[in-house]
Amino acid sequence: xxxxxxxxxxxxxYSCGVIQPKWxxxxxxxxxxxxxxxxxxxxxxxxxALIDTALVxxxxxxxxxxxxxGEIIEKKHTYHDFIRFSSDGIAFSSNHIIDKPIESYFNILxxxxxxxxxxxxxxxxxxxxxxxxxxxxxxxxxxQENGDILxxxxxxxxxxxxxxxxxxxxxxxxxxxxxxxxxxx
Numbered sequence: 001x002x003x004x005x006x007x008x009x010x011x012x013x014y015s016c017g018v019i020q021p022k023w024x025x026x027x028x029x030x031x032x033x034x035x036x037x038x039x040x041x042x043x044x045x046x047x048x049a050l051i052d053t054a055l056v057x058x059x060x061x062x063x064x065x066x067x068x069x070g071e072i073i074e075k076k077h078t079y080h081d082f083i084r085f086s087s088d089g090i091a092f093s094s095n096h097i098i099d100k101p102i103e104s105y106f107n108i109l110x111x112x113x114x115x116x117x118x119x120x121x122x123x124x125x126x127x128x129x130x131x132x133x134x135x136x137x138x139x140x141x142x143x144q145e146n147g148d149i150l151x152x153x154x155x156x157x158x159x160x161x162x163x164x165x166x167x168x169x170x171x172x173x174x175x176x177x178x179x180x181x182x183x184x185x
Contacts, residue, residue, distance in 0.1 A: 022037060041089075047119075053084075056083070060080055064076050086181040091181065122143040133161075151169075
């Protein structure tokens, strides 16, 4: 009985974001959760040609910025997000960019996070760390016939923490990519 209570208590703390993953400092001065904290890093990756690693996936999303009380800090504004994919299951995601990013931005790999992804048929799943909830989450998307990706839902990790609908449409965008995506050690 005592062991069950201990395990339930640990799961409650973990699901509330109290127990954080281990972090590493990256060259750009930010911090990144270590690779072993991602569940998808432990799954053997099989490349799927539906994901084009020679370009970026760019989205334009409108956001209203609020504080924790729900008070509007900034009215609706268009922000740019992008994801770059590697052929070995690692991706780089950058969100909430005010100006449309230029090609050099796609190669610097700053102001974003490294994450992991899998593809099963035309379905894609990305695991990233949500700094607002202080938990990992999965984004689920469908690769469209033209190669664009529509992310339609997300779920918090561990199970049962939260889930919500998404409507993020990432368009395939040509770019001259000169850097490799390598998960920082």
